[in-house]
Amino acid sequence: MTPFSSTATVPRSGKNQEDGLFLTLARAVTILAECDGLRSLSLPYPKEAQLALDRAIVHCLDNGWTPPKSLPELLSWCTQHRMGDTRFGLSPAPVTQDARWIDPVGLVPTRTSLELAPVGRPGRTEQDAIDSLAALEHKCRSIDGYSRCRQFLAHHPLITQEDRFDRRWRTTTWNKVRDLYEHVPEALVDHKKLVLCGSCGLPTRTRRDERESGPDTWCEGEDCPPGVPFRLLRNPAQCLILRRSLRAFLVTPARTEQDAMDEVGRLGLGHHLLVDSGLGTHHITGSQTRDCLVQVHDRHQPARLAGRISEEFSRATHPVLVVVPRRLADREGYRVAFETALSRECREQVTLTTPDDLERHLYPRNPPSDSDREDTHA
Numbered sequence: 012m013t014p015f016s017s018t019a020t021v022p023r024s025g026k027n028q029e030d031g032l033f034l035t036l037a038r039a040v041t042i043l044a045e046c047d048g049l050r051s052l053s054l055p056y057p058k059e060a061q062l063a064l065d066r067a068i069v070h071c072l073d074n075g076w077t078p079p080k081s082l083p084e085l086l087s088w089c090t091q092h093r094m095g096d097t098r099f100g101l102s103p104a105p106v107t108q109d110a111r112w113i114d115p116v117g118l119v120p121t122r123t124s125l126e127l128a129p130v131g132r133p134g135r136t137e138q139d140a141i142d143s144l145a146a147l148e149h150k151c152r153s154i155d156g157y158s159r160c161r162q163f164l165a166h167h168p169l170i171t172q173e174d175r176f177d178r179r180w181r182t183t184t185w186n187k188v189r190d191l192y193e194h195v196p197e198a199l200v201d202h203k204k205l206v207l208c209g210s211c212g213l214p215t216r217t218r219r220d221e222r223e224s225g226p227d228t229w230c231e232g233e234d235c236p237p238g239v240p241f242r243l244l245r246n247p248a249q250c251l252i253l254r255r256s257l258r259a260f261l262v263t264p265a266r267t268e269q270d271a272m273d274e275v276g277r278l279g280l281g282h283h284l285l286v287d288s289g290l291g292t293h294h295i296t297g298s299q300t301r302d303c304l305v306q307v308h309d310r311h312q313p314a315r316l317a318g319r320i321s322e323e324f325s326r327a328t329h330p331v332l333v334v335v336p337r338r339l340a341d342r343e344g345y346r347v348a349f350e351t352a353l354s355r356e357c358r359e360q361v362t363l364t365t366p367d368d369l370e371r372h373l374y375p376r377n378p379p380s381d382s383d384r385e386d387t388h389a
């Protein structure tokens with residue numbers, strides 16, 4: 012019998028227990044990737060990884076399956092299977108059915124794994140991004156200065172030697188953000204080269220040295236279109252890369268945030284970043300509009316995003332617009348999953364939207380009608 016395989020009927024264990032194992036696995040793969048990449052597992056394992064292995068073994072034995080013999084075997088299973096796999100007793104999974112723990116080409120935790128956390132709480136990687144930004148804000152001492160630094164980070168996931176000799180280079184900003192960059196991890200370097208996605212600018216990995224994005228390539232953005240040529244850096248030792256947490260939670264939504272703020276500007280409205288607002292909340296003001304709070308996200312798991320939003324805005328006195336890229340909002344079930352998972356207190360106050368749809372939510376005279384909303388869900 013192959014590991015984890017069984018012809019036995021899967022008994023339904025308690026939901027909390029399923030959720031627990033599910034999250035334990037996501038946490039373990041995230042922590043292992045932080046340690047030294049998933050390719051170079053060595054003993055002793057981090058305690059979270061050992062815990063994941065122990066729980067997976069118990070889960071398998073309870074269900075009459077052959078348990079994994081080792082952590083590499085468990086990780087190999089997590090790489091090959093989707094989270095909605097019924098053999099793990101997780102169907103219907105609390106995330107989208109096609110999500111994975113580990114990307115089979117990238118061999119790193121997926122964005123879903125980074126987003127997963129107990130409902131309503133930030134995961135470990137997201138918390139690291141929040142803490143890093145809070146420390147930067149504290150260092151900047153003014154919201155304008157912090158806003159400039161945050162903008163710099165969002166648009167510079169990677170710094171090359173050439174960047175630093177560019178005449179537009181801002182040394183004052185760099186001195187404030189420098190400690191949020193690190194040397195390029197070996198796990199991202201292939202044959203002494205670093206390959207970057209031509210769309211999102213984040214690291215990529217390929218199966219057969221492909222030169223452009225396609226079905227057998229992976230980039231950290233995970234959503235980029237095919238057929239876009241990669242950018243090749245032949246001397247990654249001379250580059251610095253932004254921390255993984257900020258690449259995932261600040262760089263990934265940066266383009267959508269820019270589009271949203273451009274739209275706010277086009278409408279002649281004012282906006283400013285709120286002090287101490289975690290990953291970033293904008294306050295939108297204008298004489299004809301209602302005051303709104305805007306947060307921009309790029310998350311693969313709408314229900315988990317709703318959990319975070321519910322926690323953060325349970326006492327909001329202004330309407331809250333949660334802006335996501337159009338490609339996500341249009342995904343089947345995305346809006347419904349988000350709205351269903353919102354807390355009761357937030358349902359009236361929070362709206363999921365996209366940059367190109369902001370106008371109708373900002374003007375109180377044209378509130379979206381129920382039929383509009385249903386059309387959008389269809």
Ligand SMILES: [Zn+2]
Nearest residue numbers: 208211230235
């Ligand atoms: Zn990409």
